[in-house]
Amino acid sequence: MPLKTIMPPEPSIQDCLRDLRRRFGKAGIDTAELDARLLVQAAAGLDHASLILKAGDILSKPELRALEKMAQRRLVFEPVSRILGEREFYGRWFMVTSDVLDPRPDTETLVEVALKVAGRQQRKNEPLHILDIGTGTGAIIISLLCELPDARGLATDISKSGLEVARQNGCRLGVDSRLEFKETSWCRGVDQQFDMIVSNPPYIVESDINNLAADVKNFDPKLALDGGKDGLQAYRQIAVQSPTCLKSGGSILLETGFDQAELVVEIFRSVGFSEHCNVATIQKDMGGNDRVVTMVWNG
DSSP: OOOOOOOOOOOHHHHHHHHHHHHHHHOOOTTTHHHHHHHHHHHHHHHHHHHHHHTTBBOHHHHHHHHHHHHHHHHTTTTTTHHHHEEEEETTEEEOOOOOOOOOOGGHHHHHHHHHHHHHHHTTTBEEEEESSSSSTHHHHHHHHHHHTEEEEEEEEHHHHHHEEEEEHHHHHTOOOEEEEEEEETTTTOOOOOOEEEEEOBBBGGGGGGGSSSHHTTOOOOOOOOOOSSOHHHHHHHHHHHHHHHGEEEEEEOOOOOTHHHHHHHHHHHTGGGGBOOOOOOOEOOOOOEEEEEBBBBB
């Protein structure tokens, strides 16, 4: 089935939208209408409202060339966020590169839970101190610092290039004076104690990665996806390393796969975490799946 453009010699914005919707739909892209709009907006340099008002405007040849280059990338299932170099997360735009995981809407559940916990943990005359393990884009910790203007944070990642993305996002969103970075595996070598630890570690079972959607397996870094043979390797390491990083009464919040929450709780219990920890709570995401495990450290 042909996926080439079928448009008049001087196509309008509306013509381009119609053509991309058709091509993306035939390619099996579920979000054809949204993706077409976002790419046309980018090529024309317009926001959504202006796109509607100027639907009859003719695109210039440079704009058409730019649009077609982006369309070809989307037709091989490269995510729009990677084509445009940014992703909206919790109401803010974050730079995304090939070095980091593309933030998912499900992870906003972790931010929501963390903000509720922060409200209970806020100490009088003392700023909340938050550790983000495996930060990637920095979307989690930066969102928290934006919402909690007195809080401070430390973001760790094993990827130097990934940390640079997070650092740039911190600067863009104005939290760089309150956010530090450390290149390390999980929280190894972190010699501070925190009121809260947050993490969205890799949790895909190694043998399942090739079965993921093309826009995930072909474009997200494998390091950010691969959770080992059972998908739980990162949690085991965090369970061993994290207790020394938590203040008494501090909380650890972990995103998990939809069927992993109870297993993650058992991992933390198996290394003795339960001796100093209240009963774990599990929060579901908007889709009704178990998504965030929260435990309070009383060591």
